[in-house]
Amino acid sequence: MLELNHVYKTFNPGTINAKTALQDLCLTLNDGDFVTVIGGNGAGKSTMLNAVAGTFAVDAGTIAIDGKDVTHLPEHKRAQFIGRVFQDPMMGTAPTMQIEENLALAARRGKRRGLAWGITRAEREEYREKLKTLGLGLEDRMTSKVGLLSGGQRQALTLLMASLRRPELLLLDEHTAALDPATAAKVLELSDRIVAENHLTAMMITHNMRDAIIHGNRLIMMNAGKIILDISGEEKKQLTKEDLLARFAAVAGQQEETDSVLLS
Amino acid sequence: MSFLTSLMNALPGAVAQGLVWGIMAIGVYITYRILDVADLTVDGSLATGGAACVMLIRAGVNPWLAVLAAMAAGMLAGLVTGLFHTRCGIPAILAGILTQLSLYSINLRIMDSKANQAVSVDKYDLLLSQRYVRTMSLDNPLPLLLVVTVVVIGILYWFFGTEKGSSIRATGANPHMARAQGIDTNANIVLGLMLSNGLVALSGALLSQYQGSSDINMGRGAIVIGLAAVIIGEVIFGKIFRNFALTLLAVAIGAVIYYIVLQIVLQLGLNTNDLKLVTALIVAVFLAIPYWKGKMFRQKIQPQSAKGGNGNA
Numbered sequence: 001m002l003e004l005n006h007v008y009k010t011f012n013p014g015t016i017n018a019k020t021a022l023q024d025l026c027l028t029l030n031d032g033d034f035v036t037v038i039g040g041n042g043a044g045k046s047t048m049l050n051a052v053a054g055t056f057a058v059d060a061g062t063i064a065i066d067g068k069d070v071t072h073l074p075e076h077k078r079a080q081f082i083g084r085v086f087q088d089p090m091m092g093t094a095p096t097m098q099i100e101e102n103l104a105l106a107a108r109r110g111k112r113r114g115l116a117w118g119i120t121r122a123e124r125e126e127y128r129e130k131l132k133t134l135g136l137g138l139e140d141r142m143t144s145k146v147g148l149l150s151g152g153q154r155q156a157l158t159l160l161m162a163s164l165r166r167p168e169l170l171l172l173d174e175h176t177a178a179l180d181p182a183t184a185a186k187v188l189e190l191s192d193r194i195v196a197e198n199h200l201t202a203m204m205i206t207h208n209m210r211d212a213i214i215h216g217n218r219l220i221m222m223n224a225g226k227i228i229l230d231i232s233g234e235e236k237k238q239l240t241k242e243d244l245l246a247r248f249a250a251v252a253g254q255q256e257e258t259d260s261v262l263l264s
Numbered sequence: 265m266s267f268l269t270s271l272m273n274a275l276p277g278a279v280a281q282g283l284v285w286g287i288m289a290i291g292v293y294i295t296y297r298i299l300d301v302a303d304l305t306v307d308g309s310l311a312t313g314g315a316a317c318v319m320l321i322r323a324g325v326n327p328w329l330a331v332l333a334a335m336a337a338g339m340l341a342g343l344v345t346g347l348f349h350t351r352c353g354i355p356a357i358l359a360g361i362l363t364q365l366s367l368y369s370i371n372l373r374i375m376d377s378k379a380n381q382a383v384s385v386d387k388y389d390l391l392l393s394q395r396y397v398r399t400m401s402l403d404n405p406l407p408l409l410l411v412v413t414v415v416v417i418g419i420l421y422w423f424f425g426t427e428k429g430s431s432i433r434a435t436g437a438n439p440h441m442a443r444a445q446g447i448d449t450n451a452n453i454v455l456g457l458m459l460s461n462g463l464v465a466l467s468g469a470l471l472s473q474y475q476g477s478s479d480i481n482m483g484r485g486a487i488v489i490g491l492a493a494v495i496i497g498e499v500i501f502g503k504i505f506r507n508f509a510l511t512l513l514a515v516a517i518g519a520v521i522y523y524i525v526l527q528i529v530l531q532l533g534l535n536t537n538d539l540k541l542v543t544a545l546i547v548a549v550f551l552a553i554p555y556w557k558g559k560m561f562r563q564k565i566q567p568q569s570a571k572g573g574n575g576n577a
Contacts, residue, residue, distance in 0.1 A: 053444070079446035092444070094437035097430075102441075105434050108427060109446040115423075118430035161445075 001201045002029040002052065002169055007061030009047055009225075021047040022058070023225035029169075029203070033232075034195050036212040037205045038244075039222035045205045046087075048222070049171045052203075054078040066168050080110025083162030083200075085155060085175040085191075092158030095147030099138060099157065102146055103127045106161035130160055134190065152183035156190055163194045170195065170202040177207065188215065209241045221248060271531055276397045276406065278527040282520030283409035284471045285489055287416055289497075289519045290512055291463030292490030298424070299436040299456040301349075304360035306490060308367030309341040309461040310483030313468025315374040318383045318478040327391045331469045337374075338465020339458040341367060346454030356453075371480055382477040390473045405474060412470070413516050416463065421509040423459075432456050464490075485540050488547050493519035495550040 009022040021044045029035060037045050051058050052065075054075035062071045065081045086092050093102050104119035104127075124142065131139040134156050138149075146154060155175055162170060172191060176184035192215060195202050206212050212219055218232035219239070229247055231239060288310060295303040313334040320330035341363055348359035375381045385393040392405035423429040434442040435452040442449050464486070472478040497511075497518030505514045526539070534542065 074448075075443045076446050076448045079444055082444075084444045086440070086444075091438070091440045094434045094441050096437045097433060101430060101433075105430060105442075105445050105447070108431075111446075113427035113431045113447070115426045115428060118425055118427050 001031045001033065001066060002027070002203075003062075003064040004028075004048070004052070005062045005064075007048075007051060007063065008059045009051060009056070010059055013059075021225055022051060025061070025226060027220070027227055029201055032199055032201055033218050034200075034202045034216035035204070035218045035220055036216045037203055037220050037222060038207070038209065038212045043222040044225040045222050046173055047225070049173050049203060049205060052078075052169070053082055053084055053171060081168040083109075083165075083167035083170045085158045085162055085170075085172050087174040087177050089151035089154040089158075089178055092161070093146045093149075093154050096145060098143045099131070099146055099149075100124060100127055100142040102157065103130075103161060103164060106164045109165050109167075130164070134160065150183075152179050152187060155179065155187050159187070159190055159194055163198055163200065166198050166200070168201065170200045172202065172204040174205045174207065176211075191215075209244055213239050213241065213244070223248075267531060271528065273398070274527045274531070275524065277394065278523040279520055280392075280394070280397050280405050280409060280474065282523035283406070283413055283516065284467055284474055285486075285523065286413060286467075286493060286516035286519035287470065288464045288467035288486060289490040289493030289515045290416060290420070291460040291467065292487065293494050293512065293515045294420075294456055294460040294463070296491065296494060297436075298433055299453060299460075301356045301436075301453065301457070302360070302487075303342075303345060303457060303460060304357060304487055305341055305345045305363045305367075305457070305461055306360075306464045307483045307486045308364035308371065309338045309464045310468040310471070310486045311371045311478065311480060312341055312367055312374070312483075313338050313465025314472035314478035314482050315371045315381070315468075315480075316465070317469035318381050318472045319374055319376070321383050321388050321390070321473075322381070327389060327473065331391070331466065334469035335462045335466045338468070339462040341465070342458035342461030343454060345461070346457040349457075350450035350453055368480070375478065375480065379480040380477055383473065384476055390476075392470065392474050393476060394474050395476075409470070412466075416466075417509055417512045417516070420512060424508060428455075485543070488540075488544055489519070489522065491551070492522050492543060492547045495547065496521050499550065 004025055004027040007022050007025040009020075011017075011019045011021055019042075025044070025048060027048075037048070039045050050056060052063060054070070054073060054077075058071065062069055064070065065078070070078050070081070084092070094105070097105075100119060104123060107123065127142065128139045131142070136153055136156060138153065138157065146157065149157065159175075175191070176187050179187060188211060191204065194200070202216070204215065213236070217236065218230070219236050220227050221229035221244075288306065292303075292306060295301045316337040317330045317334040320333055321327055325333070345359045345363040348354045348362055349356045352359075354362070372379070383390065385395055392408050393403070394405070396403040397405055424433060431442065431447045432452045432455065434445065434447060435449045435456070439449045442452070468478075468483065471482065494515050495518070497514035497516075500521070501510070501514035501517070505511050529542070530536065530539075
């Protein structure tokens, strides 16, 4: 499904601020994998997701989605394969546009946008039904500007938008980090449901070890731009937070103290 | 009494000028409000529109065709600014300034190296002229200007409702989101700049016929007049006009109000030379008001929002 082959990325190369964010990163996702990604600050988690989404060009290596090499495709062209939800609730929606307009934009992801009317009556009905499943009452506010919604409502809407056209790959970049715990739990539950219902392949970054263990069928841990742990199947189901910290300590060695603090 | 009668005499002219500049202001609205780009190309492309139109009419071209050609010239100017910005990585405001500066030379070339070119309504069959602005006849420019304004608003209303137009609005509202939804934001910025400068050149083409000449300096400060119209429209009609077409209409009316107020202060004895200073200061104040308001608002609301949070999702 997704294949990262020896990917490198250094920000600000040749300067005093040079930061190697991805170093010889290799990762293969199978169809239907729901991978949770953990790691300390600066481990390269978000950089990996952004490299896949095409936010920047990588220095070396190749990225393929569903067998197609997308390494040199710009961000907006890769979007046809990818649904995304960002950490910042402001990033995923157009605040000055209506809820239904945002959905209509998302429904046309990867399609040619011509001079047909931007939203049809049939679509409105479809969106109303889908918004009902969120249980947030947004189906009665379809012509409200998204800027009026709370952070949690926006993340839920962005999730719906990301899955409106079934993506080959769903990227969730700490999408609950900016939410209060109760709202975060709701949005996570919704993420699970959307991934399960649509049989999506997904990657989810989280700073919460518990969430990383509970959700998905596979867990990877990153450190210094590399994947240092990759657990799936039965082994992941048996995993505990203590295991994870111990495994992390074993692989990351001397970094144990600082990072165990960050991770717990 | 004489003040009022002379004002009434000047009113049709002020309205006509307001309508001509209103079309330019709608162009400014597209970049400033929809694309969220401050495009300074307009000071040059307004004169380009006027220059191209006048020279073509003088060469015997049909005035309607001349207007269309002027629009095409304006769109080219927008294209250049767009390419400077998206393909060369030049900040939008600087890209506009570069195009504006280069247009000064280009406009002089269009006008045969003269700073001014006349196109008399006696010699040519112009679409509109200042001369008939107070006459009750078919030659009066006001009906034509109203029709052009309504047609422009109608076409824009349709366009920004289409898939393509919606994607341009999304580009201005949130480029991250737009790209994540597969929208080519760079192409859309170029398209928006072309559309905007096409309208600005249309305004320039109509203005040159209205005043019977094109001038190398006719676009000086156009961006500020455009912003003034946008802001006046928003301040007066922002609360009642929600619909997109009405918002554009508010911009056009804003330009008319601007020219009527201008007429009044001129009659009250303001020196013509001070006009641009006064206009700039008024626009500065109106741009500052939302900022000041926001500051005061934040200070008042702070203690409440601390315990509020957004747990209603």
